Amino acid sequence: MSDGYETKIKQLEAAQKRAETIAEINAALSLIQNDEDILEAIGPFVEQFGVELYSISYAEDIQEDGKPGTLHTVAIRNGAGEKIPLESLPQVRFPLAQFPLNNLAFATPNQPLFVEDGMTDPRTEDGDSRSILTALGINGFVVLPLQTSSIARGLISFNWSQPQTFPQEMRDILTAIQPTLAAIVASRQAQIQMMEKDKADRDKLEKLVEERTAALQDELQRSAQLQQEVIDAQKQALLELSTPIIPIMDRIIIMPIIGTVDTQRARDITRALLRGISDYRAQIVIVDVTGVPLVDTNVADHLNRTIQAARLKGAHTILTGISDAVAETVVDLGIDWSDLETLRDMQTGLVAALRRLGIRMVRSG
Amino acid sequence: MAESKHFRIQDALDVLKARREGMQIAAMLGFSHADATKIAVVISELGRNIVNYAGTGTITVLTREDDKGKSVKIIADDKGPGIEDIDHVMLGGNSTSGGLGLGLSGSKRLMDEFHIRSSSGSGTTVTTTKWIR
Amino acid sequence: MNFIGIQKLENLLLVSVPRDLIDDEVIRLRRDILKAIRLYKTQIVLLDFSQVDISDSFFGRFIYSTSQMTQLMGAKIILSGLQDAVIETMVELGMTLPEVDAVLDLDDALELSRQLATEQQIEIEDGADDVTKQGKT
Numbered sequence: 001m002s003d004g005y006e007t008k009i010k011q012l013e014a015a016q017k018r019a020e021t022i023a024e025i026n027a028a029l030s031l032i033q034n035d036e037d038i039l040e041a042i043g044p045f046v047e048q049f050g051v052e053l054y055s056i057s058y059a060e061d062i063q064e065d066g067k068p069g070t071l072h073t074v075a076i077r078n079g080a081g082e083k084i085p086l087e088s089l090p091q092v093r094f095p096l097a098q099f100p101l102n103n104l105a106f107a108t109p110n111q112p113l114f115v116e117d118g119m120t121d122p123r124t125e126d127g128d129s130r131s132i133l134t135a136l137g138i139n140g141f142v143v144l145p146l147q148t149s150s151i152a153r154g155l156i157s158f159n160w161s162q163p164q165t166f167p168q169e170m171r172d173i174l175t176a177i178q179p180t181l182a183a184i185v186a187s188r189q190a191q192i193q194m195m196e197k198d199k200a201d202r203d204k205l206e207k208l209v210e211e212r213t214a215a216l217q218d219e220l221q222r223s224a225q226l227q228q229e230v231i232d233a234q235k236q237a238l239l240e241l242s243t244p245i246i247p248i249m250d251r252i253i254i255m256p257i258i259g260t261v262d263t264q265r266a267r268d269i270t271r272a273l274l275r276g277i278s279d280y281r282a283q284i285v286i287v288d289v290t291g292v293p294l295v296d297t298n299v300a301d302h303l304n305r306t307i308q309a310a311r312l313k314g315a316h317t318i319l320t321g322i323s324d325a326v327a328e329t330v331v332d333l334g335i336d337w338s339d340l341e342t343l344r345d346m347q348t349g350l351v352a353a354l355r356r357l358g359i360r361m362v363r364s365g
Numbered sequence: 366m367a368e369s370k371h372f373r374i375q376d377a378l379d380v381l382k383a384r385r386e387g388m389q390i391a392a393m394l395g396f397s398h399a400d401a402t403k404i405a406v407v408i409s410e411l412g413r414n415i416v417n418y419a420g421t422g423t424i425t426v427l428t429r430e431d432d433k434g435k436s437v438k439i440i441a442d443d444k445g446p447g448i449e450d451i452d453h454v455m456l457g458g459n460s461t462s463g464g465l466g467l468g469l470s471g472s473k474r475l476m477d478e479f480h481i482r483s484s485s486g487s488g489t490t491v492t493t494t495k496w497i498r
Numbered sequence: 499m500n501f502i503g504i505q506k507l508e509n510l511l512l513v514s515v516p517r518d519l520i521d522d523e524v525i526r527l528r529r530d531i532l533k534a535i536r537l538y539k540t541q542i543v544l545l546d547f548s549q550v551d552i553s554d555s556f557f558g559r560f561i562y563s564t565s566q567m568t569q570l571m572g573a574k575i576i577l578s579g580l581q582d583a584v585i586e587t588m589v590e591l592g593m594t595l596p597e598v599d600a601v602l603d604l605d606d607a608l609e610l611s612r613q614l615a616t617e618q619q620i621e622i623e624d625g626a627d628d629v630t631k632q633g634k635t
């Protein structure tokens with residue numbers, strides 16, 4: 001009777017211990033943030049059993065039947081729990097065809113594949129399995145296929161160089177945590193996929209934003225330039241409106257002056273006239289003052305100066321539009337315009353200009 | 366920010382240098398090309414007067430900013446014989462045959478403010494300013 | 499004979515006035531102009547001021563005196579290429595040089611000199627007619 005009782009207690013204790021170990025491993029697994037952390041969670045447990053190499057791989061190129069086409073090692077450690085850099089491995093991607101034993105593991109995806117002696121186990125008999133194992137220096141090994149919803153997610157493998165006897169505890173616990181590991185890897189992959197999609201989306205978004213910002217900046221620049229051009233054009237137009245230069249014929253221009261002529265305006269008029277003379281290669285300028293309301297000494301002075309300036313540029317000026325009132329004022333003020341060619345109106349001025357240039361206008365018919 | 370440049374005037378080359386640099390100073394301050402030219406002409410006139418009548422003197426070009434805006438002030442100074450009758454000289458007139466009159470009266474016309482202090486035997490100082498319109 | 503800055507073109511003398519004139523250079527230039535007029539029997543001296551950007555009273559006096567001297571030699575001065583800012587200053591200084599003609603550019607100067615040559619040709623021909631009419635032997 002006591003034997004049975006002790007066995008029961010031993011069994012219970014063992015079960016409790018197993019439960020605690022699984023709880024520990026699960027707790028560690030709940031905190032993982034990357035692939036290394038997965039190995040970190042199960043490492044201490046398996047290292048107890050002298051494992052020499054253990055790694056985790058992700059399934060890629062999932063076939064129609066849910067089986068992996070390739071396995072991609074993402075983390076690998078030695079028996080001391082030390083990370084082995086992936087760069088030091090000759091290969092990290094393995095087509096499943098190269099490793100028939102992995103294939104075998106996925107044949108029964110809901111349980112681990114325990115092989116205590118790779119050289120003698122009947123399951124390693126066919127194909128090149130044994131020569132591959134020898135080449136890799138593997139004898140005893142355990143493969144944990146990780147699969148959820150009938151789709152391979154990856155696998156975790158544990159390797160020994162010598163044949164082993166796997167204690168029941170190890171078998172039980174690895175079997176117990178296999179679904180959790182599968183779920184975790186599946187979830188990580190989904191996360192990574194989402195992150196990559198997110199990243200791809202984000203990159204796309206960033207690029208789009210960049211392009212739009214650059215385009216916007218270009219538009220802003222162009223619109224600012226345009227605005228400035230509009231402002232300049234407006235200023236120029238205003239200036240021109242107040243000092244219009246009208247080319248009539250080859251080498252004759254007319255400049256009607258409208259409004260009051262003060263010192264600054266006189267300067268603008270002179271400058272516009274000089275520019276007009278070079279722009280149109282004018283030899284004769286008809287300055288019409290019909291639109292100038294008041295002609296006093298100052299205005300007469302300004303006009304004089306404008307005419308002298310035109311002369312120094314090689315153009316002869318004909319002043320037109322002198323009203324009776326203006327004529328009176330000019331003489332009364334003692335302004336001497338006798339050497340100036342002054343005519344009644346623009347038409348007369350034009351005729352005089354043409355005559356001066358040696359052109360005679362004849363009415364046809 | 367006020368700036369000042371001092372020129373020693375002893376011959377025609379000094380005048381050329383002063384007027385060209387003066388024109389640049391005016392242009393950089395923001396004067397239109399036409400107005401910077403006028404400032405150069407004034408420096409030229411005042412400088413020539415120094416060379417022709419006093420032999421040696423100085424021209425100072427100052428940039429200033431006040432409530433009327435930015436301006437260039439020219440101070441032409443010499444310890445020459447001086448001008449006895451300033452008014453008479455300033456009425457110099459429009460003749461192109463020149464002389465002291467055209468230079469001074471012309472300069473006055475080109476600038477906004479113009480002061481001349483001179484008397485026989487005690488040299489001449491001309492202070493004249495033009496603002497950016 | 500080689501004159502610096504002076505070129506003969508048809509019956510024109512083309513003078514490029516340098517930017518900054520100082521006194522002895524001016525005297526030399528004027529002398530060269532007069533020499534050239536004598537040598538080429540020039541009637542029109544075209545003073546090109548495109549290089550000049552500052553025009554004080556000295557500048558005005560140069561033009562005036564050169565004009566007077568050339569007139570004494572039976573030729574005349576024509577101004578061309580005056581910059582707008584220079585013209586503005588000259589006019590404001592009252593330096594309008596009324597006795598001196600101006601043209602816009604070289605083309606116009608050439609046209610003017612050709613016109614003058616034609617007019618003179620006509621005058622000479624008219625004069626010749628008069629002479630023969632008077633039955634001179």
